[in-house]
Amino acid sequence: MTTALQAIRLASRLCQKVRKELAGGASIQKNDRSPVTIADYGSQAIICKLIREAFPDDIVVAEEDSAELRKPDHSSLLHQVTGYIRDFFPGVSSEEVCSWIDLSSHSIKNRFWTLDPIDGTKGFLRGDQYAIALALIENGLVQLGLMACPDLYVDKDRPHEKKGCLFLALRGKGSFQMGLDGEGRQTLSVSRVDNPVKASFTESVEPDHADHQTHLKIAKKLRITRPPLKMDSQVKYGVVARGEATFYLRVPSHSEPGYKEKVWDHAPGAIIAEEAGGKVTDLYGKPLDFSSGIQLERNHGILVSNGILHEVILKALEI
Structure with missing residues (x-):
């Protein structure tokens, strides 16, 4: 340490x-x-x-x-x-x-x-x-x-x-x-928001890093009115961990079909969010698998939430 x-x-x-x-x-x-x-x-x-x-x-x-x-x-x-x-x-x-x-x-x-x-x-x-x-x-x-x-x-x-x-x-x-x-x-402790209408989310700044249009569709489905907090890097895990954002969403961009996340892009942030009471999975609800090499070969996309709304957000992703 x-x-x-x-x-x-x-x-x-x-x-x-x-x-x-x-x-x-x-x-x-x-x-x-x-x-x-x-x-x-x-x-x-x-x-x-x-x-x-x-x-x-x-x-x-x-x-x-x-x-x-x-x-x-x-x-x-x-x-x-x-x-x-x-x-x-x-x-x-x-x-x-x-x-x-x-x-x-x-x-x-x-x-x-x-x-x-x-x-x-x-x-x-x-x-x-x-x-x-x-x-x-x-x-x-x-x-x-x-x-x-x-x-x-x-x-x-x-x-x-x-x-x-x-x-x-x-x-x-x-x-x-x-x-x-x-x-x-x-x-640190994640937010206790339990109503998606009151939720806020964070996403990447760069549009080629994630599918922002799908993110907006999810937000609309959940009736979220706050604009997304756009941030570069794993800082997004930190703002979820400290309760500033309710969740972080990363739906892979259509411009990079087949893209696999890298272990160094998520491992540090994942434990920070989890130990603050949050939940971290891929878009199918599977835990991130850090045992398969430098890429997260067995995962697709990223969802980091306060845990309370995790299943609700996963359900909304079924569009």
Whole structure:
């Protein structure tokens, strides 16, 4: 726990510094057309290094690798990544930085960590929400989840005031929110709304990430009148966990038929919502299966709710 907290806090400081100084910074477009930034690489390098030093027998299943960063035409980007990491590890070389990034794996074992160094890279680049998300999984069950959300307002009732939240959950021990400095720890609890008319929901900002039209149909069927809270990243799990939204819906987009969710995009958030009293399943009501590799091969879509309205929402999905 101590190592994971230290790692995610250092990574969040790096990400904040990059965004402040470079307004997000340069990015590389990956084969799947998603961007990867200086902050993605720096965050992954720091977290993989610290986790593997503390737990040498564990693997870290993470999103990035250094292949693109090592290319000659990206040498300036590698130089920048190395420079930011030197703020925390003076004297580190570019080769060491690449080796830390590559401590990650895309194969799983019975016990493994999963990391999204910046979940919501597009949000990070445009100045909106993003999260550094880390989880420990044993035998298919998430045991520990952490999310640093540097741009998320601390008090849901005062969204224009202090920002910077850290979410933490331990299986069987509850779910908590605190400041990025560890201060102001609060136990989280999902909303107690039991009438769908009074419910609110959250969804992705990007329309190609989910089928927003179907989301609106579901909302209309449930007679929900509040507009959706649009947010990037697993921050959406956090706002359900703290009762700000009643549920989070992710119906796969028609533009990506056959798309399978990635383990690092949901494992940290899932335990945070569940330990706050929420329920997390796919769109058929099946629990998320984190034992089948880096993709959730046995699941389709995501529904995260306060639990009370879960079956009602699943029923409404039968359209």
